[in-house]
Amino acid sequence: MIKLRIKTNDDREFKEAVKWFEVAFNSPAYITEPDYTCFTLGGYELALYPEKDEVLEKPRTNMAYVGVKDISTIFNRLISMGANVVQKPFVLGGQVMIARVRDPFGHILCLIDDPSYT
Template sequence: MLRGLTTFNVFADDVTAAAAWYTEFFGTEPYFARPLEGPPSYVEFRIGDYQAEFGIVDSRFSPHGKSEKPAGALTYWAVDDVQATFDRLLELGATVHDKIVERGPGFVTASVIDPFGNILGIMFNQHYLDILATKGA
């Protein structure tokens, strides 16, 4: 049984540039990088209510090779304001993958393609907020 998201990885040819872009978006620096000296092949952030791990992996380690098209699973990250987050991502250089869509009462989604070819979904999800409230977070 799936118990929760542990690590979400995206791929980039230039991990340093991707880390800088996501640092700007997240407003926090990665807490982990490998190797310790020289350009990193992996960096990791901890983000959100549950400090989920968001990793950036050098594309050469992709198990299925590098894609020339936007790639990755469409995972939605909970946000409080889809429009503001969507606008911020576009301002930082992401492009529209799927415009903002209301999927039903309390559920609004959108997705972008980051400058490194990864799909990033964002979502206002009332269910997420309801569960969060039961955890005392």
């Protein structure tokens, strides 16, 4: 499971981040607790945790791997929702395509479209 901390000042902001992931990947969370929320995205598990400690100012270097179908559509949706391009979709080999974006919370999401897996 990949764990991503979401810097937030209150529960409302964390809920907005959870909603962003739900809409971005058209997938509801399968666990919703006050301290974390979990998703299954194309065979990968992703957990979001609120980070409320102001002392923990550190750069976001986490990368989450997300299995998707139709990488171009998902990539464009994420960009339209405020993510930034890190690497446009490209063929990694065979039928496998990848792309990378930085979500509005500072994490890099590596999108993987592998027909033999997702």
